[in-house]
Amino acid sequence: MLILDCPCCGVRGEETEFAAGGEAHLKRFGPGSTDDQFHDYLFMKENPKGVHLERWRHANGCGKWFLAARNTVTMEVYGTYSAQTTEPPQEIKDKISAKVPGWSWREFS
Incomplete structure (x- = not known):
């Protein structure tokens, strides 16, 4: 079972208190995008x-969206952070690099 900390209200809870929202840091394309760009999105x-970096919502709490970095194999949560950020905080990147040597993340924009 995942234990997540909501960075918005500070509540720590089991994954059943939250709702998963898919991959984090996706590049969204506007109305002028091509069909291929929209398909890929x-x-x-x-x-x-x-x-994996994911979006989560504190469904049974404050209702706000946030992002989480976790390992899909070990179920370890490296940290949670605000949904308004364009990339994971450096402390979370450092924690991931320490636990998973050689792992690299893509460039976020």
Whole structure:
């Protein structure tokens, strides 16, 4: 079972208190995008074995969205952070790198 900390209200709870919202840090395309760009946004999601950055909502609490870095194999949560950020905080990146040597994350924009 996952234990997550909501960075918005500070509540620590089991995953049943939260609702998963898919991959974090997706690049969204506006009305002028091509069909291929829109297709990739909708359907080409990462589903890694290992470290994954995800969106979560505190469904049974404050109701706000936040982001979490976790390992899909070990179920370890490296940290949670605000949904308004464009990339994970450096402390979470450092924690991931310490636990999973050689892991690299994509460039966020």
